[in-house]
Amino acid sequence: MTSEQWLIWALCVVGAYVLGGVPFGLLIGLAKGVDVRQHGSKNIGASNVGRTLGRKWGVLTFLLDGLKGFAPVFIAGFALGTVNRPDAPVLLAWAWLSFGIAAILGHLYSPFLKFKGGKGVATGFGALLAVFPLLSLPALAAIVVWAISVKTTRYMGFSSCIAAVTLPLFTFAVIPFGNAIGLFAQRDPAAGPGPTWPLWPYMTAGLIMAMLVVMRHRSNLKRMLEGTEPKVKSRSERQAEKAARAAQADGGTAGHAGVNGGGVGEAGVSAERPDGAMAGR
Numbered sequence: 001m002t003s004e005q006w007l008i009w010a011l012c013v014v015g016a017y018v019l020g021g022v023p024f025g026l027l028i029g030l031a032k033g034v035d036v037r038q039h040g041s042k043n044i045g046a047s048n049v050g051r052t053l054g055r056k057w058g059v060l061t062f063l064l065d066g067l068k069g070f071a072p073v074f075i076a077g078f079a080l081g082t083v084n085r086p087d088a089p090v091l092l093a094w095a096w097l098s099f100g101i102a103a104i105l106g107h108l109y110s111p112f113l114k115f116k117g118g119k120g121v122a123t124g125f126g127a128l129l130a131v132f133p134l135l136s137l138p139a140l141a142a143i144v145v146w147a148i149s150v151k152t153t154r155y156m157g158f159s160s161c162i163a164a165v166t167l168p169l170f171t172f173a174v175i176p177f178g179n180a181i182g183l184f185a186q187r188d189p190a191a192g193p194g195p196t197w198p199l200w201p202y203m204t205a206g207l208i209m210a211m212l213v214v215m216r217h218r219s220n221l222k223r224m225l226e227g228t229e230p231k232v233k234s235r236s237e238r239q240a241e242k243a244a245r246a247a248q249a250d251g252g253t254a255g256h257a258g259v260n261g262g263g264v265g266e267a268g269v270s271a272e273r274p275d276g277a278m279a280g281r
Contacts (some may be wrong), residue, residue: 020106025049045118069126072099097205100127119216134202138170141225154231157220163211242275
């Protein structure tokens, strides 16, 4: 690339970092009148937003945080011509991957929050999905591992770390798998069934992202070992809590109605007193 192209690239990477720094979880909470940094784990990510405001707001936060990782990488991939091109030159591959790393760093160290932020799971997942196919397929496999781990252990942070650790392993396996099913685009039909080792920039980027996720979950792992890390509530527990809240609300409504009824009775007695007094006179 020319010096002008490198300058444009650098500015775009900075833009990816700034976009990654937009704290959607915090903004959603403030729009609801709640600062999520003062509740639960005090984190701005989807898990804490879901615990504090409700599941639908947690899902929305996850989607928006994922989008700010996906969008810059997806756009850059088409601009650089690296989408579905596992044989891209190493320098070009790193130019593409840097957008995802910048977006994740923006989420972890947001310029809008005095360089504090979330834990990078949703933003990292979005960035990985956009690196098709060398990291998007491993990301999908890792999210399956995450879901299984959450289901069995009910620890959100631990499950995120497990998924992050498996990501480089899945990335290592994607080349022979992709070659076997003819997934990768062939630039030169005479080159054989596909590239054999264009993988190391993608493996390194996946490893960097995994290390960042694990590093940001150190406090979760410590609490888990101490037995103080909260678990994800099961469906039966959520239903029981919902029923308890509904019963409490009904009880409060009934009590309020009783108080109002008592007030009406007193008003009736008071209304009768003047009549009785006049009759006595």
